[in-house]
Amino acid sequence: MKALYKITCLSLIMISCSSNDNNDIGDTQIEYPSFGSELEVSINGLSFDAMEPFISPDANYLFFNNLNDGINTKLYYATRVNDATFEYVGELTGTNQTITPHLDAVADMDIEGNFYWTSTRDYPTELNNLFHGTFNNGIVSSIERVQGDFNMNTPGWLTMDHGISLDGQYLYFNNARFDEANCQGPCETNLGVAQKDNVSAFNRLSNSATLLESINDANYIYYAPCISSDNLELYYTRYLKGQITTGTVFEMCVAVRPDSNSNFSLPKVLFSETISNLIEAPTLTVDKNIMYYHQKTINSHKIMMRYRNTL
Template identity: 40%
Template sequence: MLKLMSQVKPAMDNKDFNKAESMLDEVLEMLKQGDGAATASRTVPAGESVTEEFGAPEKVNIVDYSEDAMEPFISRDGKYLFFNNLNDPHINTNLYYAERIDALNFKFKGEVKGVNSKALDAVPTMDEHNNFCFVSTREFSSTKITLFCGSFDNGEVSNVHPIGDTLKEKEGLWLNMGPELSPDGNTLYYTESNLDPKTGIPKVLDIVFAVRKNSAFYRADSSDEIMKNINTDELEYAPSISNDGRELFFTRAGQLIVGNQSAGSDLRIYMAKRNNPGEPFGKPGLIGSIAGFVEGPTVTGDGKSLYYHKKEGSRFHIFRVTRK
């Protein structure tokens, strides 16, 4: 906490008031929780490394929107911020979007038309050709399919169709979630979730990927090898891939999250690197400047900024960190 406080004055001297305010907000949150909680939120698990490539978090402002904002995705051209409202069984979770004003301010444009249903619709992603994919539970009870895609244009998605039928390869209660399209749209990163049949709560969350063949995606034979340093006995989910395919960002949870409740110390955002696409990712590093109830990273097209959501009090907001 003292290290964070020491960065406030230099930010103000540089007239970077948004950054200073964001750091002060984080310090106040630590004080509310107590030093013990603040320290716990930065505990590094044994055997793991920390990367300090990214600076202090800054809160993102969505003009004319005041509800929860979760699961952000920044379009590859940087023009749009896609997100969903509260991901909770008691809420009608829908997809929304906002248009960029600058890196920390976006103008709310409303619901993404053509995608929302009475079921959960969340976790958006899009390639550079405006192929738009997301998670929806609208058909899960009948087909066990949870991934859908369509074509985005001017705030509306057309030709929405399921894509998960070719990804249902395991026996038992599995569902696919957390989609992330590569920029060219030929690779789909996602999370395989094995649910406890008694509770419906995930027992396993692992990041895998599929490749496009004609118009369908198929789980890659090399997926386990490529992700061998990513997946553990903990829960890995919410992947985000860099434009060049050499960096993977994701969330790791040390315990199950039920009803949007978590101690925060069990949620961590990581970055893993590799020299070339097609090689396994190396050992991931915990991003040291991101702490608390944090999930859902999304990297910008230029690779310089990372957006994610964080819980402050009872509300989820979107934050950004930038490379130093």
């Protein structure tokens, strides 16, 4: 588990994507979102790393995990004071394992309070590692393993990251293959889209590959997908496949589309940093006005935010 989940310190080292600022789909010029200057988010009472943020649909809760090392990684939450300030509450009850090594991370939730996260519990006896529960006032209950053909059901392959649509109907998943003997971090990844059969089962769309054909590229490692509330903007992190060095560039990217049935555009790089200042894992408020993400600092990982630029 520990070896495979070097979404860990290696999640502390991910990304790269490239595109032109303007692209055309047919005769329509693409308009990409842009964001303003970076602001640090204060989580009052928090004394450790905060990574993989997710802002709840009502914006009242900020979910995150501590250091993503795959040894003692847990989910936590804080409550909103204002856009840039939250009050730390504690562990998210119901989601976290107690016996090390373990990982419970990457929070997601739809408008109905259906909560999703990645967990190593029972791995590799059970290969499906995405879980679901119902969130209410700091507690996740009715926990089940998420089933469906988006799961690879192959040793070494994991659902590394995921993003649930606001209405809960679509799961943007990231399959990743790990092989510690031959790869630093994931050996290969692939983003896909699955549709809800029921609250704990999703199956891959027949046109998943086509929808994301301008995004998926075998030369890159992908993770941390986030779909906007209107299903028109897909944010994610990626980096160039190969040995990770101090010069490896990590980028947060966005691809867009004119309607929810169309293919996504070529991506645009929004922000990029080398590993020493690593940025990753964007999440958006429902109105798309604020982006939260985490950044590596000298001694820790902290949540940052940016306001969307208005036209």
